[in-house]
Amino acid sequence: MSQPINPLRKYIREGKLPHFFCPGCGCGQILNAFLQACDELSVDPSRMVIIGGVGCTARIPVYLKGDVLHGVHGRTLAWATGIKLHKPQTKVVIFAGDGDVASIGGNHLIHAARRNLDVLVVVANNFNYAMTGGQVAPMTPSQVRTMTTPFGNPEPSFDICELVVTAGATYVAREATGRPVQLERTLKKALTHEGFALVEVLSQCPTNYGRYALRSGDPAVTLKWIMDRCITKAQADKLSKEEKAGKFVLGEFVDFKRPIFCGSSVYDLESCECCE
């Protein structure tokens, strides 16, 4: 009896499965939604440059056919800047965790958004540093217990969508692994966007966030904890700032066009006098 083969399997690198994600991790769902989106758009991920930094999410690219850069913490957008400037026609997609892109890579993030670099950044927000064992991250909610905040997180958390909107990103949306249909639809839109696109995906980490913050390793508990706090943008628009506290707003925040960054190639020979 032959087993049915997942039609998305054709995008997965030979001999790389099973993957190394924990049972119940959201990274697999994000990979699935991304490939589904590519498949429906008929864009071939094996023609892309797919970048991961360091962390669980950063391992998503290594399962994909296509050119992959991996293994340095927080520098995904710096790599992408060099690639896009030298070879602007290359499609570049970044998979990054919240620690990778919002903490150690925070400076690159805001400047890539400001420049409107033509890349898609998929941020898996699992609210902690998962690969290193569940330490507090910039997107860990306040008061939550982690391995390095045993008395509760004393810091407020980042809203990465708000951050990049302010910095100048041209497509920004937030979704959750608990809404696979909407997630795939959002990724489809982001994949076709020209300019800096960022999709934050709220993703469950039962192994570290679940066990320490929520005292349960059951993936359903973390998933439910996330989904209970999710509201749509339409719902959020009707609420006051106080009422929105502690909620995750899902939906599209910006979607517009402005010139994309190509480096300084436009110049006027006659007017340039700086190095006389």
Added chain:
Amino acid sequence: MATSTTERAQRVLTGTHFMLGNYAVVEGALAAGCDFFAGYPITPANEISERMSQRLPAVGGKFLQGEDELCSIYALSGASLAGAKAMTATASAGYNYMQEGIGYAVAVEAPIVIVDVQRCRGENFASQADVMQMKWGPSGDHELIVLAPSSVQELFDFTIRAFNLAEEFRNPVIIMSETTIALMRERLVIPPAEEIEIVNRRYTSLPPDKYLPFKANEEYGVPDFAPLGEGYGAIYSLNPHSEEGSIDWNPDVFEQLYKRITGKVTQHRDKICKTQAFKMDDADVALIAYGSEVRPCMDAMEMARADGIKVGVLKLDTVWPVPEEQIIQVANHVKLAITVEMNIGKYTREVERLCCAKCRTAVATKNRGLVHFPEEVYAVIKEVWR
């Protein structure tokens, strides 16, 4: 100087110039085929970025001022893996920040060129205090090729050589500049373009399904190259990786990988390590120096010879990997080898281990933001040579 519109659109400014050292680096890079530059403002390297921002777009390249040095160094790897000849320029403090990116470029064998204009703890005084960091900055096992120019002409010549070595060995190459020569104006002769030797990396002739990004070409010992975004499906990971690029935890794979990555440099010392010997044939005393410190050594040599002490100079054009054979050869012929350097005495350890039991060794150090005066070098010679 490039002043006319037509000259600015040329890659090679053939002719005789009176040029700033930092500008000579730019002209060398353009002559070598540089088409990507990323840098972050830092004195005394700014003139390199400034001139690049003007010259590079005019010849069809891309210039980027990164948000920090980390952006610059990783943009270099990204551009290089996409096929660019890429360079950055920085000064000591900025070189600190770039270490992790240099380590990455070593691991994925990205050819990149880094100019480090050494300075003194935040001030722009002369220094060679980073000579060890040049090589040993990044974590992990690695070999780096470091060239030490001593003049504006050499800043031009060595920059071309740096690109050629980077391309040939798919390894980062560092130009160890110094405040002294970077901010000095001197005569510079740029030869006609057709007389400049250019080396380009070897591209693979294999189809994507047969291509292994980290399998060395058997003839050259270096993997053939396939640019990003062409469907070759290469993984460029810092992590231990197999010939196909996949992350691999097999200890044998790891050992083999770094044996090859470091071996491609150490096994080609004859091609990489260059020195120049001055009056060494009859010398009893050798002054061993690199960078701007070679200049006072040349004068000190003449002063000593006028007084009857047979002094020669061994100028190290390549400081890393250490030109071991050339130093040993000198040690076999002289009675005393004095390393002259502008720091607390660092490279002398390399010289000492090679001269050990062959000749006496001494060191002339100066660590006060100034190049040695010839008289100071001569005073050391007189003190040690009895």
